[in-house]
Amino acid sequence: MTPYFLCLLLFLIGVYAVVRKRNIIKIIIGLIIAEYAVNLFFILFGYKLEGRSPIYSPDQEIFNMVDPLPQALVLTSIVIGLATTALAVAIAIRIYEKYGTFDITKINKLKG
Amino acid sequence: MTFIPLFVVLPLLGAFIISFVGKYKKCFSDIFTNIITLTLAFLSFYSIFLLNTKSSLYIYKVGGWAPPFGISLVLDGLSVFMLVTVNILAFLITLFCINYMEKFTSKFRFYTLFLLMLAGMNGIIITADIFNLFVFLEIASVASYALVAYGIESEELEASFKYMMMGSLASLFILLSIAFLYSYASTLNMADLAQVLKEKGVNKVVTFAFVLFLVGFGLKAAIVPFHAWLPDAHPSAPAPISAALSGVLIKVLGIYSLIRISTIIGINKLFSNTLMFLGGLSIIVGVLLAIGQMDLKRLLAYHSISQVGYIILGLGIGTPLGVSGGLFHLFNHSIFKSLLFLNSGAIEYTIGTRNLDQMGGLREKMPITSATCLIASMSISGIPPFNGFFSKLLIVLACIKSGYIGYGIVAVIGSILTLSSFMKVQRYAFFGSLSKKSQEAKEVPSFMKLAMLILAIICSVGGLLIFKDIGNYFIKPAQEIIVK
Amino acid sequence: MNSDLKNKGMSLIVKTITRLTVGLILLYGIYIVLHGHISPGGGFAGGVIIALAFIHLMLAFGKDEVLKILPVTFVSLLESLGAVLFLSIAILGFLGGYFFMDWFAKGKPFKLFSAGSIIFSNIGIGLKVSLGLFGIFLVLILLKFKAKK
Structure with a gap:
């Protein structure tokens, strides 16, 4: 049970950074942490006690394999996270170019 | 029905081709995008016709794999309804863009992003696999974050950043609830999932997953407690994109996905x-x-x-x-x-x-x-x-x-x-x-x-x-x- | 000119080590891409390693040296080509009856040519990911230099 709660803790740390931090870069890092927590959580769902990695090889048979599907899905999710992070960093650099600061409280030209 | 995957393939192909041909030939991207969106609009009308004359449900097996194992695409009443809405609007918006986008430089990048967004939306509509739905949702969302920041003025960047943070958090919630559903039902195919949930019954895990879905899709659809990003993000984009975002994106990403999930879990x-x-x-x-x-x-x-x-x-x-x-x-x-x-x-x-x-x-x-x-x-x-x-x-x-x-x-x-x-x-x-x-x-x-x-x-x-x-x-x- | 080039990038030690290792990293990435269907890895993992080889080169020698070999337009062109390659393999599946159908000769399991079209898809993905990641890195660097002016 402990790994699941540690995942939850990691997720909460990430969300805390997104909600509470003022620096844009720290917000992005918080988002990445939260995303990895979710990915870890997904991997944990596929884990079996004493399970082995789901790779076939010509010489030996493998029993008690862990579920390979969550691993494939998480790989996809990591790729998506890469795209989002790259875009976020690019926008953060542009924001720095326009406003001269990374502080989210000083970036407030919009009314809402 | 061999044409079902074309709803995703055509815009993706168009996006990739435009991204390297459009730089050298200016009018190419205009003409090519309009041809693609017009074809998609015709295809969606044709699928109304098919649905009402022949069978009322078409299943397409991607790669020839049978449904619970492979990814399958489905054309039913709801997805055809959404396809028609999305593709008519996409065509009219690209028609509008021919003149409107002239004041922006590098129009072809705009068309690339727009077609990616369209591919994502069409994919969400026709897919019958919840993880595939998540992937297409992210394609459409990432393209829309970039489109909101398209003008790279300070307000637009700010709106895009806000939108991106909200949207990414929403995606995390959706992924988390997909993880919960998978752990409970051990399947990702929608029809199979509905079957398993009917047999095993709905317990607290499914209810929790459903609440997470509601938060995630509610953020994407800007239902009121989650609406703070919308009034910044939608006006900041160029006008045709505002039309696409307000007109179809929030509906496909938010409402349609929510309805699909709720038809699986049961209302x-x-x-x-x-x-x-x-x-x-x-x-x-x-x-x-x-x-x-x-x-x-x-x-x-x-x-x-x-x-x-x-x-x-x-x-x-x-x-x-x-x-x-x-x-x-x-x-x-x-x-x-x-x-x-x-x-x-x-x-x-x-x-x-x-x-x-x-x-x-x-x-x-x-x-x-x-x-x-x-x-x-x-x-x-x-x-x-x-x-x-x-x-x-x-x-x-x-x-x-x-x-x-x-x-x-x-x-x-x-x-x-x-x-x-x-x-x-x-x-x-x-x-x-x-x-x-x-x-x-x-x-x-x-x-x-x-x-x-x-x-x-x-x-x-x-x-x-x-x-x-x-x-x-x-x-x-x-x-x-x-x-x- | 020659001395100017020498002063760019990092110190001589880093440059020498880079010269020795970068080829190995690149080769390892290509190995991972090509063996994606029989061992862990594949287009994405191998592509990331290839991109790291380029980034390694750029960190050691400075951006001008690398941009001479791989200009931005070339990178973006090849990246789009990778995507089109992957998509066209998927579309070729229509010849077998379904989108993404793998109708190539299957071969023997656990050999290099064994999994039909997967190896070509992996090459397409590897091209797209490696140059895409490198392109992101490049664009972020160029952006930063623009902001400083």
Whole structure:
């Protein structure tokens, strides 16, 4: 049970950074942490006690394999996270170019 | 049905080809994008025809793998309904872009992003696998974050950053709930999932997953407690993109996905009450925030929140009448809201401002823009001959028939407030005396006029869908998927 | 000119080590891409390693040296080509009856040519990911230099 709660803790740390931090870069890092927590959580769902990695090889048979599907899905999710992070960093650099600061409280030209 | 994957393949192929050919040949990207979106619109109409003449459900096995193991694509009443809505609008928006996007540099990048977004939306609609839905949702979202920041001015970047943070958190919630569902049911295929959930029963894990879905898709659809990003993000994009975002993106990403998931899990009383409450809240809060705005596009964005509330309210009632009202309003709203955004784009194109204070008397200078805007305004505020009236009527009738008279009154009040807010738009922008800026205004180029005229015609005749002979082919199959 | 080039990038030690290792990293990435269907890894993992080889080169020698070999337009062109390659393999599946159908000769399991079209898909993905990641890195660097002016 402990790994699941540690995942939850990691997720909460990430969300805390997104909600509470003022620096844009720290917000992005918080988002990445939260995303990895979710990915870890997904991997944990596929884990079996004493399970082995789901790779076939010509010489030996493998029993008690862990579920390979969550691993494939998480790989996809990591790729998506890469795209989002790259875009976020690019926008953060542009924001720095326009406003001269990374502080989210000083970036407030919009009314809402 | 071999053409089903084309709904995803064609826009993706177009995006990749444009990204390296468009740089060298300027008019290529215009022509190519329009051909692709026109083809997609025809294909979606053809699938209405197929669905009503032959079988009412088509399953396509990607890679030849049988459904529970491989990814499959499904064409049923609901997905065809959404495909038609999305692809008609995509074509008209790209038609509008030919002239409008000339003031921006590197138009081909814009088309690449737009086609990626379209591929993502079509993918969400036709897929029958929840993880695949998540992947397409992310493709569409990432493209839309980039499109919001397209002008790279300071406000646009800020709005895009805000939108991106909210959207990414929403995606995380959706991924988390997919993980929960997978751990419970050990399958990702939607039909299989529904079967397993029916056998194993719904317990706390599924309910928790469903709440996470509601938060995630609610953030994407900007239902009221989660609406803070929308009024910043939608006005910041270029006008055709605002039209696509408000018109179809929030509906496909938010409402359609939510409906799909709820048809899998099954709608219970608590859920439908929650949806109705959120819908009623969205109607009132959105319209109250809209009235005070002086920025035309911001006002329209707030109205999107309120109109999405009508759709949610209609779907939440859950009776056949309410659901068809909600779906009908979804179609109508995507038509008239994108028309209004295109109008605001046309005004911005000629006089260079979107502040209502600086407009005035545009009726004489821009007759077509003002006429189409008048039609759209009457549609959105529910004046009888136009389509918005009929869908709102269906929703209010469904409220009263099911005994939720309070929600019916909320819907009517929301409609009256919408009317007052659009009377203000008409008064400031098109009537009254000519302002300094509108002196040199002139009518917009021909492709922009054509796109607005077609949308206005759909607004005027769209009300005919309420008659059984026509609506049975379009709305009824979709409604039967939701209410069995 | 020659001395100017020497002064760019990092110190001589780093440059020498980079010269020795970068080829190995690149080769390892290509190995991972090509053996994606029989061992862990594949287009994405191998592509990331290839991109790291380029980034390694750029960190050691400075951006001008690398931009001479791999200009931005070339990178973006090849990246789009990778995507089109992957998509066209998927479309070729229509010849077998279904989108993404793998109708190539299957071969023997656990050999290099064994999994039909998967190896070509992996090459397409590897091209797209490696140059895409490198392109992101490049664009972020160029952006930063623009902001400083």
